[in-house]
Amino acid sequence: MTAIISCTDVSRTYGSGRDAVVAIHGVTCEVREGDKIAVVGSSGSGKTTLLHLLSGLDGPTTGEIHRYDAPVGIVFQGPSLLPPLDVTENVALPLLIAGCDGGEAEDRAREALRQVGLAGLGKRLPEELSGGQAQRVAVARVLAAAPRLIIADEPTGQLDSAHADEIISLLLGVADDLEAGLVIATHDPAIAERLPYRWEMCDGTLGRQTC
Ligand code: ADP
Ligand code: MG
Numbered sequence: 001m002t003a004i005i006s007c008t009d010v011s012r013t014y015g016s017g018r019d020a021v022v023a024i025h026g027v028t029c030e031v032r033e034g035d036k037i038a039v040v041g042s043s044g045s046g047k048t049t050l051l052h053l054l055s056g057l058d059g060p061t062t063g064e065i066h067r068y069d070a071p072v073g074i075v076f077q078g079p080s081l082l083p084p085l086d087v088t089e090n091v092a093l094p095l096l097i098a099g100c101d102g103g104e105a106e107d108r109a110r111e112a113l114r115q116v117g118l119a120g121l122g123k124r125l126p127e128e129l130s131g132g133q134a135q136r137v138a139v140a141r142v143l144a145a146a147p148r149l150i151i152a153d154e155p156t157g158q159l160d161s162a163h164a165d166e167i168i169s170l171l172l173g174v175a176d177d178l179e180a181g182l183v184i185a186t187h188d189p190a191i192a193e194r195l196p197y198r199w200e201m202c203d204g205t206l207g208r209q210t211c
Helices: 047-055 087-097 102-115 131-145 161-178
Strands: 003-014 021-032 036-040 062-067 072-075 149-153 181-185 197-202 205-210
Touching: 003 047, 021 047, 021 181, 021 205, 036 047, 047 072, 047 149, 047 181, 072 131, 087 102, 087 131, 102 131, 131 161, 149 161, 161 181
Parallel strands: 036 181, 036 197, 072 149, 149 181
Antiparallel strands: 003 021, 003 062, 197 205
């Protein structure tokens, strides 16, 4: 399988001097097309830091990250929709930013919303959605942009287990459709079990387990 991103001996330190916090260190890993990876580990173990580096939101302090020119889609734990924009506009926005024509962006947004089962909610504002619906919209936003790598940081952290299961099913389906790599941070063992690979973060280092 083709590699999408690889990290070699990567570290990320926040702050400096006596206040420095080494969030992750010595991390070497690779995500390939079609990989589905659960990043598990206790709070503070470095999951979010690693996901930010994989998604390109942040850069490493030391080490190397090589991206194979792969667009990335991100699903966050909490609310991430822009409040003044309706659902369709939220899904279309990354496409518009990427230079897509307005009509095409809207068509792709509508199609993605249909695929996540929200065809009827395009005109709603984020504040009119339940937490589960808002996360579906966030998944639709990723789907519409068709990335090669999908990063989700505790995407079900604020949902009950039934809705959590639905969101994970959607993410797995979207990753299959796009033949994308999928990396989900979670501390829910039931969710981690649904993904074939497990990366275990412990005090900023990465161990690996394949289930
Ligand atoms: P997790 O997502 O597993 O809870 P994080 O990656 O958020 O772990 O955090 C790893 C470590 O880095 C923790 O000790 C945390 O307090 C610290 N940390 C995270 N972000 C920052 C920041 N912006 N500034 C300082 N320390 C941070
Ligand atoms: Mg975190």
